Amino acid sequence: MKLLQRICLFAAIPVILALCVCRTPLRFGAQADALFGTVADTYEAGEETVEVSRTSLPQGSSVLLLRGWTLGGEDRCVMGSFQTAHRTLRSRAIWSTEIADDTLSVRWFDGQIWHDEPIRTGKYHSNTAFFLTGRDFSALCYTPQVWAFRENGSRQLADNWLGWIEADQTKNGWRLTFCTPRMKGSSTADFTFLTVADSSGIDWTRDGIPALWSNYRNAGDGRWCFDGYYTPSPETYIPTGNRVFFRNAASYMIRSFLYQAGSTRTARDLSIAMLDTMISEQSDDGCWPTLSGSTWLESEYGIGAGFFDTRFNTEFAGLLLLAEYRFPSDIYRDSLRRYCGFFKDFAENYHSETGLGGWFIPDYWHEGMSSVSHTSLNHQLAEILFLYRASDALADDSLSALADRMLLAVDETGEDWVLPDGNLHYQVSQDGEYGNTDYPYLTYDDLFKLQKYLSDRFSRTDPVLDLLMQHKRAWMDANGITAYMK
Incomplete structure (x- = not known):
């Protein structure tokens, strides 16, 4: 018709x-x-x-x-x-x-x-x-x-x-x-x-489809707008307040559509249009900046509005990898290459180095910042996994080499991340000081996914990742946290 x-x-x-x-x-x-x-x-x-x-x-x-x-x-x-x-x-x-x-x-x-x-x-x-x-x-x-x-x-x-x-x-x-x-x-x-x-x-007769799509009505905390995906602004963001939303580069809404793309035409079409929208918002540098300001980033590191958030960017770049797998396209590969080029330069210029040559990559960047930010374990793990996958998709060995250096930093410092109660520190500063408390289960999921990838790709597991997972899982079990990956 x-x-x-x-x-x-x-x-x-x-x-x-x-x-x-x-x-x-x-x-x-x-x-x-x-x-x-x-x-x-x-x-x-x-x-x-x-x-x-x-x-x-x-x-x-x-x-x-x-x-x-x-x-x-x-x-x-x-x-x-x-x-x-x-x-x-x-x-x-x-x-x-x-x-x-x-x-x-x-x-x-x-x-x-x-x-x-x-x-x-x-x-x-x-x-x-x-x-x-x-x-x-x-x-x-x-x-x-x-x-x-x-x-x-x-x-x-x-x-x-x-x-x-x-x-x-x-x-x-x-x-x-x-x-x-x-x-x-x-x-x-x-x-x-x-x-x-x-x-x-949409095949509304399939089991689970009505319940699934009840979550994708463009309501609640995640909303699609003309220029991208918006979520409520945290209290530390500028601006913030009642019903104030910021454009979130991670674009979590697209992930579900990509997962359904093979069986649901509406989801496939939406994911293509939404990805295209986000690619058009990629900066000349190659990243997707968070346009809001942040009071704590400003006070701690002099990082102003329009900053680079490695986690949000890694999440969206991972969607491009998934799209490239689902329906390969030059625009996804080109966008990925631009982002990977930006990330390699960022890592080269702002990393902190461990004793054996491992690299920790800071979580945030802004061209006008007064000092380099901390590295959180969850950001580092997510970036390592992305770089390995991007290396495979783009046939770029320099990306896996960077991932190796970042994994080496985690391997070198393994036990240093563990708190006395078995939980993990959230971050390490540029001068090697660990601090703050980790998320309830997010970092464990990042450890789990990276370990699974290493096992699938290299037929081996990383003993330090296993150690950190054991500590984190024991802490989660002791504190009644069950939502982690299994």
Whole structure:
């Protein structure tokens, strides 16, 4: 079933008249095919061709940014951001699409149970995600969410933050219109609409699928926005506060979609579009900076806003490796090479060296910092594992050589990480002082995953990793912690 994407253009209506006589939201947009009419970029992902389109549509003092992907010539994903310079006086219809299928059903989760019913004319509100199914069509709709832009690339959910979708029956099917409530100045309303060209986007009859997708409604602590993945700002971040989110380079939301990519087309398409979005945010240096400031990094090391966080970057680079395995692509390999090049230079310039030549790599960096940060054990372990895997994927022996040096640092200092109660220190400073208390089980999982990789790759295990795992596991068992990897 061919999906006709259309954004409707309406003549401007005086605000006073609109408020008095017009009951539907004020509509803005562009002519048909304004987004997909021009293909800006094309690349291969596995056996499919991905076409990427972008456009910016001025709307008076506001602007509608659109980014679209056509996958395999059939599926389409649209992400939009309606950005205001000044407050709007009423709700607005910012984007519309027409679907040539009159048999649509709509599914949503109310927090306890799923609802599934035939679509009807009216407003679909009070939910963040709706899923459509037709004869030869399925779709995911992430409704518009309104955010106020804050400093350091952060954003804050508005008091009246949730938009809605209006459904209207047409001669050939249905028109869906994405709407926003009134917005303040310097705000954005972001949405996502993904269509699969048959009814198999998500197989809702499979065991566990409804429960799994109840977690991916773009609600709660992890939310996808036009320029990436956002999570609540910690108390030490600048800015922070009620409903303040920062762009988190780790992009944890993508991981689940990648794991499902082989069996769920909606998940596969979303992961490709989201990865592409994050790659476009990669810095000229090759990393993904945390745009927020941090009070403790500033006070301890003079590290300001826009800092490099090795753990967040390692997490996302690991997603690129997984994507390269699922559907190989030049854009994933190129992004990985750029990041690995950055990391090698960073390690060369800022490592601390142990007696036998092992390297500890600091957790954070900023070009204006006054001193070099500590190294936490969990960061070091995650980076070692990533470098070994990247070395295999990119056929780059220099990455495994760096991983060897970093593992040597852990091997040399093994017992030094153990606290009297069996728990582990969290970090080691540049001058070799250990301190702070480790996470309950995160570092154990990092030890477990690295040890498993070494066993699979080299048919051997590392005795120091075993020692640290034994101490950590005994401490976890004694303290009733059971969520660790087994």
